[in-house]
Amino acid sequence: MFKVKSLTLRVLLFATLWYVIALVTMALVISALYRTGAERSFNDLLRAQLYNVVNSVSVGDGESLVGSPALGDLRFSQPGTGWYWLVEPLGSFNAAPLASTSLGLTNLPVPSFEESPFDQNYERFYGMTDSFGNRLRVAETEVILDESGRAARFRVSGNLKVVEDEITAFSRRLYAVLVAFGFGGLLVNAVTVVLGLKPLDRARRALERIRGGEAEKIEGEFPREIEPLANEINALIESNRRIVERARMQVGNLAHSLKTPIAVLLNEARAVHAPHDEVIKVQASAMQSQVSSYLNRARIAAQRDSILSRTEVEPVLERLVRVMRKLNPEKQFELHMEGTGLTLAMESQDFEETLGNLLENAARYSEHLVTVTARLAPAGEVGVDPSRKAWLEIIVEDDGPGLAPDQIGEALKRGRRLDESKPGTGLGLSIVKEITSEYQGKLGLSRGVSGGLLARLVLPAVSRDIA
Structure with missing residues (x-):
């Protein structure tokens, strides 16, 4: 598993990851909320146009449907736009249906009530695709037109491309703003992290100077969170220095205390007659060599890896x-x-x-x-x-x-x-x-x-x- 050793880089990576997750989540949530609002507004527009048609159509002489809805939108008069209105008689009412100029000779299929039921206001909204390939949103209701009980189905459709284009344009602007905000936030965050961790970098450089033999302790002022660490390191360095000095002193004392007895043994060996003199000389020399060797080992072990040994x-x-x-x-x-x-x-x-x-x-x-x-x-x-x-x-x-x-x-x-x-x-x-x-x-x-x-x-x- 990849490990990041730099604390600054680690914080920046986590902050960047959080920013990306947060911004993506914000973009998805805002886009979803905007889509919901846009679709609700589109439904409201279709409902208003639907009741405009309802109010404009009645039963005329000869039991025919009459009326000329003025919806104020040229798309209802242009063929193939996906914006249509249609009034169809129901039951025994055999009048000819009324339709917008944009619908022409085509018709809009009616879904079953199981697929799309009416709500409490006796309205229903559903989607479909017309013969021109337009994706439509249809608002429908059924209204009794006169006292004789003659009724008709009223439908108004709108092209969903309008909603999709509006959502797409909004999403692009939203993503551009969030990306700019994200880069700005990351830049500010990076500067904040670098400045916030600068005391740690100063502490690291102080340790480098100690290990390089340029200083004997960590010097300088540090924030309250780092100052105890610097004090503990200085105390550890001072303790290490005292241990080394004490080891040196003990090694020196031991060397001096053994030097004299060994020298006496070597001098006495010269006064001893053969064949014992050679044995004593060899053993005393070996003792002297071993003592020197182990004293050196003890001294080196006390100093090895010490910041004082340079x-x-x-x-x-x-x-x-x-x-x-x-x-x-x-x-x-x-x-x-x-x-x-x-x-x-x-x-x-x-x-x-x-x-x-x-x-x-x-x-x-x-x-x-x-x-x-x-x-x-x-x-x-x-x-x-x-x-x-x-x-x-x-x-x-x-x-x-x-x-x-x-x-x-x-x-x-x-x-x-x-x-x-x-x-x-x-x-x-x-x-x-x-x-x-x-x-x-x-x-x-x-x-x-x-x-x-x-x-x-x-x-x-x-x-x-x-x-």
Whole structure:
């Protein structure tokens, strides 16, 4: 089912739907009422003409019908117009019928009383079609003409095209007015909705500035309905800030409290004679490594997805590349930034440690060249959580010997060194993998175009489209 995410668009769609339904309903109701009124007026006109004929016709000498109704309408004298009057004797009254000039030699059929009965005024109205194809409305009554009881049927018909043309003309004018009114109402409604929801848009932009690191809280004045929401968000941000600071302080205190005992163990291990010294050294070093790893995880977990964790990518990469050039003057380092203003949703020190390990590893095994490329990539392209809109892809490639597919898994294990001739602890890539995983990112190793190792790092970025 299609869902509209924009509140403004949603309100406008519902308002438009209501306007359309209301206007269509109004048009149908008004048209129906006008048609009823027009048909009633038409019946009244036919009734008036009917009794005009009744008053104009009588029984003359020789028991014949005489009279010349003056209805004041030329259509009763023009053939085929659908406007006719007809007087027919009833019962034993054998006089010749009287008819309007427009009827000519034709006749109008008489429906049965079951099909169209008389009302309490001894009148009836019914429809029919004449020989010219005109749709007629007929008014009929029966009247006793004299004291002898001689009676006649009086009928007057009118062409319904008059009523239909009048209703059509009225409907066109009505629809034009309602359409103009509808567009005007929708325009006014749209302006009202946009202006009414503008404070929400300001609140959204304020949140964008917070997520972008441009502000620390929602600022500005808001209507009474939105102000509590802004205050609650500010309170949540402040609470989050205190939680992060408290987590940092606790992690630091724990690190300091463990650093001294571990250092004592390592010093005492040097005084212990073989073969126990090596065992103590290995275990104490492992303890130190595990403590450091889990402290980093706790710190990252406290900061992950926090609006306070923001790092500008380009300055950090330029600084790291500059340091690597000084440390490795015999090798070339190239930095390619695809886009400007790239920002990571992670701590600067975690990003520096991650990229620093990758660059150190690339510099150690490269022959001459190390290339670093950074760009924004949608989640669908990098194979990570699609709920986050933006991810940063960083590729570090060297021209060294590279790794075989079966060596890649071993290289990511903590403490494993595939080349014992090179200096190092074997912790670099495993640290990169751990930090990346804590930020719900991804680290991939493969063979590059030049044959060396290609490290593809995916980290959460601050989306440029936060709405």
